Amino acid sequence: MARIDVNRSGEMEMFVRVVELGGFSPAARAARMTPSAVSKLIARLEARLGARLLNRSTRQLQLTPEGCAFYERATRVLADLEDAERAAGMGEAAVGRVRINTSASYATHILAPLLPEFLASHPGITLDIVQTDAVVDLLAERMDVAIRAGPLKSSSLVARKLGETPLVIVAAPAYLERRGEPLSIADLENHDRLGFGYARSVDGWTLREQGKTTIVPVSGRVQASDGEGVRQLALSGVGLARLAGFTVRDDIAAGRLVPVLDHLQTGDKETFHAVYVGQGGPLPSRVRALLDFLARHGRVS
Known part of the structure; x- marks a missing residue:
């Protein structure tokens, strides 16, 4: 230069x-x-x-x-x-690379199916997708957009809500045949509860029984680094898992996973946001194009 x-x-x-x-x-x-x-x-x-x-x-x-x-x-x-x-x-066409940080679950079940339509609509944009459930520093990691689940901490990031999804406890039929179906909080003591290998806002499963709310600690022999990994473990019959509803909806419909303890659920939902650096000022057209597309098509439920 x-x-x-x-x-x-x-x-x-x-x-x-x-x-x-x-x-x-x-x-x-x-x-x-x-x-x-x-x-x-x-x-x-x-x-x-x-x-x-x-x-x-x-x-x-x-x-x-x-x-x-x-x-x-x-x-x-x-x-x-x-x-x-x-x-x-050359007009207002969005051009350039957009770096996205997203959970493996959102990338697999929401983002990937939408990519053909987005790329066809924006031929000048290239995407660099980094998958992790851990919260990263957008500035340090040179990320344009991050998809984050759960409550947002106060920061300089701007957020656009992408919807919310219920949390569901599921297990594979083979696991339930082998270990039995839990019907109460006490029953969970005899079950492997699959966990995550990173810190979460609530370290346990929030359940309500006989009017009392209890946070049940995750105590299993296996944990994974992201929600999609936990889902695969549940599908393999390794244990019970509490996952975002949109990630297991097809598995439940197909009988690959079975919801359990629905009567003890508190109605907790996990909120998803697309976040980016800034304070509401002008955005590069390439980033704005992706955010607008996700707000229309990339919502969770």
Whole structure:
């Protein structure tokens, strides 16, 4: 890339490049500049802003809190500039890569079946899908959108609700034939309750019996890193599982899984959101296209 002019957008672009490439030297090589010139440019930016953006050491650079905030806003500004240039030169077609972080369950049962329609409608967009049930830092992981289940913590993320789904306790017929069907909370002591290998907002199954609400701890010999893994374990007859309704609806209809303890359920539902970095400001058209599509077609129930 040619040398970046010293102006506000150029300073932002160089700062973002330093952060994303991990240092002055790789950023300088990419921009065909010297490391000292890049260092001076960043120092001039910090002086103009009156804030330190990077803590420098001999081995690495570390973003300060002010640097994190500036990086977040700078990436949005640069994306908006890119969108504006595209719109002027080739219309409002959404173009570019969108990185999505999503649970394996949502990816399997909701997102994957919708992809042919989305990709056909937006030929200029490419998708990079990362599947994990663990909550990731969108900024640190360079994610554009994340699909998250459960209550949202207060943060700088903006959320669009994608619906909610009931939680269902299920087991494979073969497991119930072997171990018997639980009819009460006490019966669960004799059953393997499949768990998750990561922290959850409620560590257990909330059930109500004789007017009393109890959180039953998950206590089984096997756990998995995501909901789809737990579903596969349940299908294999390893134990009981409490899963989002939309992930097991077809299994129940086909008789592969059987709901149990419905009479003890509290009506708990799991809410899904599409979240992204920002405070409601303009979004890149590629991200906005995906969010609008998911709001229309990617809802859970």
